[in-house]
Amino acid sequence: MPPSLPPDIERHLQLFVAAAQNAFGSDLAAVVLFGSAADGQLRATSDVNLLLLLKHFAPASADALRAPLRMAHAAIDLQVMFLLESELADAADAFAVKFSDIVARHRVLLGSDPFASLHTSREAVLRRLRQVLLNQQLRMRERYLLVSLHEEQLAAAIADAAGPLRSAAASLAQLDGHPPLAGKQALEAFVDTLQDPALHTALQTMSAARETARLAPGLALPAFTGLMTITERLRDHAEQLR
DSSP states (O other), X not given: OOOOOOHHHHHHHHHHHHHHHHHHGGGEEEEEEEGGGTTTOOOTTOOEEEEEEESOOOHHHHGGGHHHHHHHHHHHOEEEEXXXXXXXXXXXXXXXXXXXXXXXXXXXXXXXXXXXXXXXXXXXXXXXXXXXXXXXXXXXXXXXXXXXXXXXXXXXXXXXXXXXXXXXXXXXXXXXXXXXXXHHHHXXXXXXXXXXXXXXXXXXXXXXXXXXXOOOTTSHHHHHHHHHHHHHHHXXXXXXXX
8 A cells, every 4th residue: 555645745736636637638648656755755855756647748738737736836846747658768768767766666646557667778777877976976066065064054955965865876776686675775775885884874864854954053064974975985886887
């Protein structure tokens, strides 16, 4: 049985899905909830992520969804991906890490499951994983320089790092031949191999930042630098894979 959502989020999702059905009609092939909302891990800083799989995207039809999308975005931070059925395989290859996470954590709200038989090649996953981790390193270096003296902003940057790092760790575990793991568990298992208690503390602080969007004084900077180290180690491991 899929995990339940808070009533206000469930209500806004139902309203948006109904509006999408009215707007796109028979062109709407499936609606899929993915990410933390799909596996019961929704936190204060989480987006609500939805995929609308379409047979055809007609701007005239999409116009009717403008107001419902703006309302749902404001109410529950709804983020929607509009993807054509003909684009699914290409998108899964181009964004292999993201789609590996979607395959692992999704809930079909309408239509049949588009991920039931989707296969992403090892080469695509590895290529995209390396790109994601390099991009994460670059972003974290910039964040360090811009906000490391402002703990409230650094706490937000720590919370934002959770999604990419957990998805990357899950993809890395898949490439290493391990049984499928949720992103949080995969990242914890990877950090176990590094045998550094300070890095485990950084993960705990990251979870706290996601829960509350704030941290106690003095925690943010060591956590952020610890996450930078974890990102570097993840990328080192990915670069060694063939």
